[in-house]
Amino acid sequence: xxKVIQVWSTTxxxxxxxxxxxxxxxxxxxxxxxxxxKHLLSGEMVLLIRQMPSTIAIERSGRYSVVFQKSxxxxxxxxxxxxxDDSGKYFCALWxxxxxxxxxxxxxxxxxxxxx
Amino acid sequence: GALVYQYPRRxxxxxxxxxxxxxxxxxxxxxxxxxxxxxxxxxxxxxALSTVNxxxxxxxxxxxxxxxxxxxxxxxxSMTVLNAYLEDRGLYLCGATTGDERLFFGxxxxxxxx
Numbered sequence: 001x002x003k004v005i006q007v008w009s010t011t012x013x014x015x016x017x018x019x020x021x022x023x024x025x026x027x028x029x030x031x032x033x034x035x036x037x038k039h040l041l042s043g044e045m046v047l048l049i050r051q052m053p054s055t056i057a058i059e060r061s062g063r064y065s066v067v068f069q070k071s072x073x074x075x076x077x078x079x080x081x082x083x084x085d086d087s088g089k090y091f092c093a094l095w096x097x098x099x100x101x102x103x104x105x106x107x108x109x110x111x112x113x114x115x116x
Numbered sequence: 117g118a119l120v121y122q123y124p125r126r127x128x129x130x131x132x133x134x135x136x137x138x139x140x141x142x143x144x145x146x147x148x149x150x151x152x153x154x155x156x157x158x159x160x161x162x163x164a165l166s167t168v169n170x171x172x173x174x175x176x177x178x179x180x181x182x183x184x185x186x187x188x189x190x191x192x193x194s195m196t197v198l199n200a201y202l203e204d205r206g207l208y209l210c211g212a213t214t215g216d217e218r219l220f221f222g223x224x225x226x227x228x229x230x
Contacts, residue, residue, distance in 0.1 A: 033217045043125065045209065045221035052217075059218075091160070095217050104150065104211070104219055106160040 003027065004094050004107035012113040013082050020067070021077040021110050023092030033095040036066070036077045038088050039109065045091075051075055082114045118144040120212050122222025129200050130230050136196040137225040139210035145190040146212035150219060151183070155206040163208075166193060197227065205229045 005024045013019050025034065034051040048064050050057040058064060067076040079086055092107040121140040129135045139149060148167045152160040164174040166187040174180060187193040193212070197204050207226050211219035 035218075037221075043207070043209075043223035043226070045211075045224075047218060047220075050218060103162065103165065105162070106152075108159040 001026070002107075003105045004092055006092055006107035006110050008110045009108065010111045010113070012115060015082055015084060015114055015116050017082050019079045019082055019086075019112065021079075021090050021092070021112070022074070023076065023107055024072070024074045025092070025094045026073065027094060027096055029096045031097060034068075034075045035093040035095065035104070036064070036075075037091045037093060037106075039091060040088055048090075049077065084114050084116050087112055087114045118142070118214070118220045120146075120210065120220045120222040122210050122225060124225055125223060126226045126228075128228045128230060131201055132199055134196055134198045135200060135227065136194055137208055137210075138194045139192070139212065139222050141191045141212045141220070144212075144214045144220070146193065147190060147215045148213045149185075149187055149193040150211045150213075151185065151193075151195050152209040152211065153206050154209065154224075155203075158206075160209060163195070200227065200229050202229050 003026050036049040038046045047059045049066055051068055063080040065078045089109045089111045091109045094105045096103050119142045127135050150165050151163040153163055154160045162175050163178045163183055164172050166172045166185050172185050185195045205227050207224045209224045211221045213219050
């Protein structure tokens, strides 16, 4: 069963619009973290947001925010005022501590196309 | 800042041969290195997690015999894909961490198998 679920594999929006990317997750851990990454065509994996149990770190300043609903195990990435440069693939990831070390599990990713 | 250099960026190997990829952490101490594979049309799957001075932990469906990993110090890790076949093609990504929850990723190694 998937631990990190991103429902939309592809989506497109017009420049200037707001985009919300949904992600839900499954975990029995108490101390877990959630991440949003953007995977660029160059291969670079850029960390955007780190959501900790009670605080959030915006790793890349800009137009990113999250809607975190812990009781529903849901975290959505919101990108406001879309620009063509926002096109790319966005991954939600769940970090869980375990005896073997930190484990990061990725969702399937959502490809975003921003039309000028 | 913390950077991870991964090389080669792209490689093509003949079916049945092996290839090695390397990951270099700059600006921080990589206490743990995770190796991921993204097969075509799939997400990133964890292959193994390597922590300095600990045994390397392989995920189900991945073995040391197929993907041997070396993590000799806090700045370097390498992984070899032995006897590569078509199902091994994809993007391999290394992620290094200082011990907090952030992983700093390399640019990936794209493996094609002929």
